[in-house]
Amino acid sequence: MSVDLEKTLRPIDADLPPYPAKWVTLASGDEMVIRQVGRDDVSTLLAHVEPLIHVERDYYDIVAARVYAELLAYHVHRVQDEYVLVAQIDGELAAVVNGRQVRPGLGMSLHTLALRRGLRIGAHAFAAKMEYHMDILGHDEVLVVAESPIGFRRWMIEYQLEERFDTPHELGGVPSYALTRELFERARSKLVVGRRPVPAELLAKAQEAILPPTDPPTPPADLLAATRARYDTTGTALMLQRRIQEQGVHDA
Numbered sequence: 569m570s571v572d573l574e575k576t577l578r579p580i581d582a583d584l585p586p587y588p589a590k591w592v593t594l595a596s597g598d599e600m601v602i603r604q605v606g607r608d609d610v611s612t613l614l615a616h617v618e619p620l621i622h623v624e625r626d627y628y629d630i631v632a633a634r635v636y637a638e639l640l641a642y643h644v645h646r647v648q649d650e651y652v653l654v655a656q657i658d659g660e661l662a663a664v665v666n667g668r669q670v671r672p673g674l675g676m677s678l679h680t681l682a683l684r685r686g687l688r689i690g691a692h693a694f695a696a697k698m699e700y701h702m703d704i705l706g707h708d709e710v711l712v713v714a715e716s717p718i719g720f721r722r723w724m725i726e727y728q729l730e731e732r733f734d735t736p737h738e739l740g741g742v743p744s745y746a747l748t749r750e751l752f753e754r755a756r757s758k759l760v761v762g763r764r765p766v767p768a769e770l771l772a773k774a775q776e777a778i779l780p781p782t783d784p785p786t787p788p789a790d791l792l793a794a795t796r797a798r799y800d801t802t803g804t805a806l807m808l809q810r811r812i813q814e815q816g817v818h819d820a
């Protein structure tokens with residue numbers, strides 16, 4: 569490809585100020601660092617996001633597929649003004665969140681993906697990106713949608729987001745909701761937690777490497793078994809049948 573065409577295809581990003589890293593103490597006692605990452609980190613993130621494309625539960629599949637595409641677009645400069653934040657516990661990837669600036673004053677929340685469950689890690693990571701839009705980028709409003717019922721509970725209900733149904737969101741063109749500055753200030757003391765600066769040792773550990781998640785969501789052992797047969801609620805017979813069939817294929 570000619571250098572000139574690449575110049576046309578590649579958007580020129582605005583000079584956005586960086587997100588200042590913070591650390592959050594989780595209910596488990598773990599210390600979690602939330603920080604911004606750059607294009608050099610994308611290939612590591614892609615390797616950890618890709619397996620989630622095959623997890624149907626809780627809409628991980630569609631969200632992971634979209635996050636994968638957004639990270640790739642960021643890496644190869646095919647998206648305007650995107651940022652990516654990660655949450656890490658002992659270096660391990662615990663969440664990925666991203667968004668972009670549509671224009672000065674207006675933010676677009678893209679995705680939130682939790683790679684460890686049950687500790688409100690996704691909720692903290694989402695709060696961090698709202699903090700970025702409001703406190704650092706100075707946006708008046710952030711457009712948000714949810715692809716999953718858990719996401720709807722976490723964002724629309726917990727923040728009491730306002731309807732902006734005349735504005736299609738970039739994620740599928742569905743009607744948007746909005747976090748306004750007023751709603752953010754109302755939620756701040758309850759939902760936006762964390763401290764700065766991050767202790768040097770904790771930050772160094774996070775920056776050293778983005779390690780694979782140790783307990784990420786995974787697909788069920790057998791998709792057919794997951795549908796549950798009427799007289800075999802564990803799906804054991806289906807799994808055995810599947811194994812025998814697979815054995816037959818290998819032996820053929």
Ligand SMILES: CC(C)(COP(=O)(O)OP(=O)(O)OC[C@H]1O[C@@H](n2cnc3c(N)ncnc32)[C@H](O)[C@@H]1OP(=O)(O)O)[C@@H](O)C(=O)NCCC(=O)NCCS
Binds near residue numbers: 631685687688720
């Ligand atoms: C939406 C999301 C980011 C929220 O992350 P989170 O705040 O860390 O919350 P979790 O997903 O861990 O837990 C959500 C609920 O399910 C329960 N839960 C589900 N699976 C669980 C598991 N394996 N272990 C423990 N709890 C689990 C939690 O107890 C929690 O209940 P609560 O709402 O009463 O607190 C996360 O569910 C996710 O990544 N989902 C898939 C992608 C997605 O939908 N993203 C948002 C797009 S709008």
